[in-house]
Amino acid sequence: xxxxxxxxxxxxxxxxxxxxxxxxxxxxxxxxxxxxxxxxxxxxxxxxxxxxxxxxxxxxxxxxxxxxxxxxxxxxxxxxxxxxxxxxxxxxxxxxxxxxxxxxxxxxxxxxxxxxxxxxxxxxxxxxxxxxxxxxxxxxxxxxxxxxxxxxxxxxxxxxxxxxxxxxxxxxxxxxxxxxxxxxxxxxx
Numbered sequence: 001x002x003x004x005x006x007x008x009x010x011x012x013x014x015x016x017x018x019x020x021x022x023x024x025x026x027x028x029x030x031x032x033x034x035x036x037x038x039x040x041x042x043x044x045x046x047x048x049x050x051x052x053x054x055x056x057x058x059x060x061x062x063x064x065x066x067x068x069x070x071x072x073x074x075x076x077x078x079x080x081x082x083x084x085x086x087x088x089x090x091x092x093x094x095x096x097x098x099x100x101x102x103x104x105x106x107x108x109x110x111x112x113x114x115x116x117x118x119x120x121x122x123x124x125x126x127x128x129x130x131x132x133x134x135x136x137x138x139x140x141x142x143x144x145x146x147x148x149x150x151x152x153x154x155x156x157x158x159x160x161x162x163x164x165x166x167x168x169x170x171x172x173x174x175x176x177x178x179x180x181x182x183x184x185x186x187x188x189x
Contacts, residue, residue, distance in 0.1 A: 052132060055081055056137065059082075059143040063139050064143075072157065075151045082147070086144065091168070147160070
């Protein structure tokens, strides 16, 4: 009986090893992929904890610091760095938020095979690491919003300020062109 309970864990661990080496998406990305699903047992044991980026640690320490951000160019660069880590800001369309992500379902299914998962995550430190990671992401989001507000007051261009309708339309056109190019590459294979 015990071997049957641990069989799914062992299978998931076998698939997790190659998945650990894959490049990860922005920390603010909430749609887990197949690699994240496979790594569920490894992350529950706190063996594959993603390091919190230094930029987000600094955002936690000084979220409203304007040192070195005297010009719009510097402000825009700071916002772009946060965009790279956190993904698109709330001023751009967020269609992924409204759909059920297969990755989240997969992680839940794999996690359901792990007996005493909550206890394991607490003892291993995985829950504490996740709390620290979420706090850092929240600080990064707050900092980006603050910087965009300052950029708007200073008259900076997007992305150093909130997106206008024209910025959103431009972003949507670029995204559509990317998707069409991707579909074209698939057809060419």
